[in-house]
Amino acid sequence: MDDNETMGAMLARRGFGRRGLLKFAIAMTSSLALPPSVAPVMAASLARARRQSVIWLSFQECTGCLETLLRSPSPTISSLIFDFISLDYQETLMAAAGSAAEQTLREAVAAGKGEYLLAIDGSIPVRDGGVYSMTGGRSNVSMLETIAADAKAVLAIGTCAAFGGIPKAYPNPTGAVAVEDLVAGKPVVNIPGCPPVPEVLSGVLAYFISFGALPALDDRRRPLAYFGTTIHDQCYRRPFYDQGKFAKSFDDDGARQGWCLFELGCKGPTTHNACASLKWNGGTSFPVESGHGCIGCSEPDFWDAGSFYTPLAGATLPGWRNAAIAASVGLVGGAAAALSGRRKTAPKPEKTP
Amino acid sequence: MTMLEIARGPAMQVSILIMVGGIGWRLAGILLLRRRPQRAAPRHGFVRRICGGLSAILSRFIPRRTFRRGTAVSVVLSAVFHLGLAVVLFGGAPHILLIRQITGLTWPGLPKGIVVMASGLTLASMIALLVRRMTHPVLRLLSTVDDYLSWLVVFLPVFTGILLSGETIGGYATLLSLHILSVELLLVWLPFGKLMHGLLVFAGRGAMGVTFARKGAAT
Structure with a gap:
């Protein structure tokens, strides 16, 4: 692909006309909660846009995030956004390896200085000088510090990059931290999820390419349009929650009839993500629709937040032994206080005539 | 650790x-209270005394005819409050889950709409009872910090529960945290103030009824 080719020309070459681009822009503006009048503007901007340089660094991760973004079920414009960006460095996808790959990275950073988007998947280990994850002899911490310094913005893709994820889970042996813990002075967008919803990344990229800025973010730096509501709010099982109809096990009649999975530990009420609206695998379903409760994978520290199968209404109880000790202490203390009081108020002996 | 994790x-x-x-x-203190020796011969035997205790437990639900007019407002408001709270506590699905976790006992929950309605009635009756307490000259005179604090620690869980059910202000996690923390405040205060009547009311009435029956008084 020619670096000067516009997105409109690329889409035309792929068989998508102006109508297709407009439909995509309408879908994107809708999913980004923008006014409908913005759609033609976005379509025109996208048609004129030139390739955006993206440098993608994979740190302490499992490659699941990259897999999910690459496994789009059909060649939609949404997936072609990924084709349209100039992915100048991505270790898993690039043919180059070793010193050639390192040279590619140096060239990409130099060529796009101040203009490239830096995408990160995976958390960053900082313990012991960051030795637990190295690339080409450099620690992830060192790479992030130098490459983020010249980026226009940083995209933390997946829960590991956004919040530390599973590597940060107790006891966190590598001292894993999130991207936002290390990057200062640059806009950071968190796109959490284990893995994240691909359409969220394409929406953020489409917005950035169209308007040259990042979409509105929430207090955890997540795109507000996609993370503004909870799974629970958008869940098709929600009416059953309101009716008090809960599945008691994963294969009972209630579960089959679509009753709410709250009692089985669903974390939908506390999880912000777009799974229930955008869904997965080309809009086929999402975990709750497939019969399992939400595990809250797009929230910080989800791995350490108790069992996936403990209801949100549940609590960590002190245990019968501790309760017995507390009761004993109370009884002894109360008895001591009562006896002391009795002594003070003891009636005087009756006088005998 | 998030606020919800701390709360739970x-x-x-x-x-x-x-x-x-x-x-x-509290129980040790009550059981070790100095009691006056009963010098008079009992008027009734063991069975009649137990019946007297049970009778006192039930009869105190209905106010005496003599006092009915003067206490009607308090009785009705208190009944609405207690019944509403019972519906919320034992009918709300999340509450049943917690009870099941502690005791192993479970039963079907009520639809959320009914629980929210009961919460609203409970809240309204509590506000009305507070207004009455603050405006009635005798009640106001008799009220102590315990009364107001006990009212507050019951009011907060009901109020945060309503906010949680509607998810009106803040996110679910924040509201759930506040709700659980407010319940914990209630648990901490429960044994030390007048809320202890929730555990002692029937035992107290029963003991009084047994004493009355022993003396041959009506229960």
């Missing part, structure tokens, strides 16, 4: 232990 974890554990210890303290 260590805060819950500490509050339950304080409540259990406090109940032990």
